[in-house]
Amino acid sequence: MTQFRAILDLLRFTLGILSSFAVLSAGFIVFVLEGSNPDFITFLFNNGVLEWPGLVFGLFATMLLTWGNQAINDFFDVETDIANQRLDRPLARGDLSRNFVKILTFLIYLTAVLIISGLVLIYKVTIALLIFTIIFVIIGVGYNFGVKQLGFIGNVWVSIGYVAPLFMGFFLLNPQKGMTITACLIILNTTLFMSVGREVAKDIQDVQGDKKQHLNSLAVKYGTKMASIVATICFAIAIVSSLVAGTFIYKNLVFWFFDAVFASILVLTSYTIFVEKSQGGKKARKYTRWSLWVALGAFFFGIFFLPS
Structure with a gap:
């Protein structure tokens, strides 16, 4: 076992x-x-x-x-x-x-x-x-x-x-359809930037070991503060992208509920990596894993309630 x-x-x-x-x-x-x-x-x-x-x-x-x-x-x-x-x-x-x-x-x-x-x-x-x-x-x-x-x-x-x-x-x-392709691109953009922010935030936890292995992560090369800034920018782009999806495509409360949770998790993650640094990077792994599930929930469950 x-x-x-x-x-x-x-x-x-x-x-x-x-x-x-x-x-x-x-x-x-x-x-x-x-x-x-x-x-x-x-x-x-x-x-x-x-x-x-x-x-x-x-x-x-x-x-x-x-x-x-x-x-x-x-x-x-x-x-x-x-x-x-x-x-x-x-x-x-x-x-x-x-x-x-x-x-x-x-x-x-x-x-x-x-x-x-x-x-x-x-x-x-x-x-x-x-x-x-x-x-x-x-x-x-x-x-x-x-x-x-x-x-x-x-x-x-x-x-x-x-x-x-x-x-x-x-x-x-x-x-x-043009709207379908646009929706796909927005969803891909949201997921990509959230994931990039997640990877940068994860590197903050691993900075000491990465230094020993001579890995050139942002946290190693420019410091944990710069890595936190880059991760936060990526999270912000992901949040804005999800807001665009809600405003122009989904337009329903189910999507907005999930999106509010998604944005809140990313804001919490940004705060954590700035304040707690390496320990915050550890928490960021868990928080951003949740955000992946929530974002997918927003895009999936929100589609059932599209305005007619």
């Missing part, structure tokens, strides 16, 4: 669930904005891009890709995590071996690619989905082969991985 728990910690299990929900939500948002009946059951059973088996396997592949990226990141970050005393990381605390994680990561990526290949062959899904999957893997692997050394560019690179499931969901349903 201890090793099973360690594997769940390694994969960040809930992030995989979040990624699958993001794909499903993005597809449903396009489905409704393109003029279809805003009925989630109809979307799943009749008008979705895949039949039920394909849909289930597609969502599972998305989870696998997310889990693979988390595992490979821990594999390469083990020395930094040990230096930062990251006892929430199973490799750093010695619960799993690097060899086991290497094999597990390879099997996860391989399974995801095989599943997507099967969807392309059996359900005649566009081969672009397979190409997109391979790009997703490259994002995860490439970050650990030099991109993380590029500081802020590395933060943006990782954040693209957070946005990728949404993009996949939008792409699969091929939006045509």
Whole structure:
């Protein structure tokens, strides 16, 4: 049971669930904005891009890709995590071996690619989905082969991985209307800037270990105050972007409720990293994980209450 728990910690299990929900939500948002009946059951059973088996396997592949990226990141970050005393990381605390994680990561990526290949062959899904999957893997692997050394560019690179499931969901349903495409871009923009701010804030916690490993994060290169400012600017852009979505697209109280919670979490995160610095970076991980769920909830549940 201890090793099973360690594997769940390694994969960040809930992030995989979040990624699958993001794909499903993005597809449903396009489905409704393109003029279809805003009925989630109809979307799943009749008008979705895949039949039920394909849909289930597609969502599972998305989870696998997310889990693979988390595992490979821990594999390469083990020395930094040990230096930062990251006892929430199973490799750093010695619960799993690097060899086991290497094999597990390879099997996860391989399974995801095989599943997507099967969807392309059996359900005649566009081969672009397979190409997109391979790009997703490259994002995860490439970050650990030099991109993380590029500081802020590395933060943006990782954040693209957070946005990728949404993009996949939008792409699969091929939006045509101008308003739908605009909505997709606003949602992607909100998620991207929130994620970049999250990555910068997380680096504040890891600053001491990153210095020892000669990583050029903003917190290492310019100090935690500058990193806090950059993270706050990213959060502010994400909040403004979500306000644009609420004002011009969603226009309902359900969306505004979730959006108010989303904005409040990001404001709290900014305050925390300014006041508590390294300890604030630790809290920022938790707060911004909540904000990902809340933002997705705003975009998904708000779509049921669009004004007629």
